[in-house]
Amino acid sequence: MAVVNEAVEKTLTVTVNGREVKAAPGQTVLEVARSIGVEIPTLCHDDRLEPYGACRLCLVEVEGARGPVPACATKVGDGMTVQTNTDKIRRLRKFVIELLLSNHPLDCPVCEAAGDCRLQDYAYEYEVNMSPWGWHPLQFESRDDHPNIARNPNRCILCGRCVRICRDVMGIGCWGFTNRGYDTIIDTPYNLPLEEVGCVSCGQCISTCPVGALSMKRSRYAARHWQTDKTTTICPYCGVGCEVVVHTHRDALVRTTATVGRGVNNGNLCVKGRFGFDFQNSPDRLTAPLVRDENGDLVPTTWDVALDRVEQNFKRIKAESGGSAFAVLASAKCTNEENYVLQKFTRAVLGTNNMDHCARL
Ligand code: SF4
Ligand code: FES
Numbered sequence: 323m324a325v326v327n328e329a330v331e332k333t334l335t336v337t338v339n340g341r342e343v344k345a346a347p348g349q350t351v352l353e354v355a356r357s358i359g360v361e362i363p364t365l366c367h368d369d370r371l372e373p374y375g376a377c378r379l380c381l382v383e384v385e386g387a388r389g390p391v392p393a394c395a396t397k398v399g400d401g402m403t404v405q406t407n408t409d410k411i412r413r414l415r416k417f418v419i420e421l422l423l424s425n426h427p428l429d430c431p432v433c434e435a436a437g438d439c440r441l442q443d444y445a446y447e448y449e450v451n452m453s454p455w456g457w458h459p460l461q462f463e464s465r466d467d468h469p470n471i472a473r474n475p476n477r478c479i480l481c482g483r484c485v486r487i488c489r490d491v492m493g494i495g496c497w498g499f500t501n502r503g504y505d506t507i508i509d510t511p512y513n514l515p516l517e518e519v520g521c522v523s524c525g526q527c528i529s530t531c532p533v534g535a536l537s538m539k540r541s542r543y544a545a546r547h548w549q550t551d552k553t554t555t556i557c558p559y560c561g562v563g564c565e566v567v568v569h570t571h572r573d574a575l576v577r578t579t580a581t582v583g584r585g586v587n588n589g590n591l592c593v594k595g596r597f598g599f600d601f602q603n604s605p606d607r608l609t610a611p612l613v614r615d616e617n618g619d620l621v622p623t624t625w626d627v628a629l630d631r632v633e634q635n636f637k638r639i640k641a642e643s644g645g646s647a648f649a650v651l652a653s654a655k656c657t658n659e660e661n662y663v664l665q666k667f668t669r670a671v672l673g674t675n676n677m678d679h680c681a682r683l
Pocket of ligand 2: 364376380393395
């Protein structure tokens with residue numbers, strides 16, 4: 323007799339802004355709202371992380387609840403009725419943003435995140451009054467001791483995303499909250515340089531920071547977010563095949579990012595994928611194949627000449643020493659199809675099974 327797993331079978335009915343939606347047990351109000359295209363603002367939420375409920379920007383009204391609840395951290399229940407955009411909710415969100423801006427530096431003209439800053443977007447969307455309580459920008463000292471990660475603690479809104487992504491996704495824990503109240507700052511243990519607390523330069527903290535507190539040092543002042551052309555492609559470095567977005571400006575590659583919810587990497591990258599892009603712009607890159615002249619010096623030539631030379635030498639070696647004189651090493655940087663063609667060429671044309679793959683070593 324078939325066993326019916328009720329937990330899997332059961333669906334819930336939720337009403338969001340007057341519209342009935344089917345939801346699965348365990349889904350949050352935020353997830354269900356997004357599933358029907360209802361946007362709820364978030365600052366401390368990242369789909370790669372467990373709900374945290376810190377910023378209170380995602381507050382919504384739930385019928386029967388004692389007060390507004392955070393959509394990111396509230397699970398839906400059967401028959402729940404949710405309102406996401408009432409006057410009361412908009413007033414509360416505006417109040418939260420005004421509080422954040424009361425000590426946030428207004429250095430958007432030189433902030434790396436301008437144009438890609440959640441706080442900037444929401445301040446605009448909610449038409450915030452810039453300083454109902456005066457403006458008291460933070461005055462922390464900035465540290466600049468990491469080759470890839472630029473830090474500006476005065477722009478930090480203490481959402482804790484960097485702390486959590488480093489700890490929960492990377493399993494490292496470079497960041498933590500230090501001090502209390504107005505003196506709270508995101509810092510390394512004992513204020514040590516980032517590189518001394520296990521940082522592997524993945525840049526996940528940069529990728530999750532919703533403002534300009536953490537940014538990419540290598541692309542500082544290279545181009546505004548809205549100035550770049552963005553092309554989705556695959557990272558050229560290894561066989562994992564992470565999806566990256568390359569940002570180009572005036573024929574130069576200025577930044578690489580990854581998109582949460584896309585590809586095998588879900589917005590995450592390693593140090594090479596995120597920061598190792600400046601080789602693309604190097605003037606030392608080869609632009610033509612090189613062959614040795616009669617003096618043994620490498621000189622540029624055409625592909626036809628170079629490939630003819632390779633063919634002649636392959637034929638000569640095979641005639642003199644047989645196929646076993648060759649050994650072929652395939653690369654994880656190639657696609658499966660390219661590696662397949664290479665092994666076919668090795669066995670059928672060169673006549674050897676001397677073949678290996680770098681990922682096996
Ligand atoms: Fe959030 Fe960025 Fe501050 Fe980290 S540095 S707590 S991600 S605002
Ligand atoms: Fe829900 Fe911050 S996004 S509390």
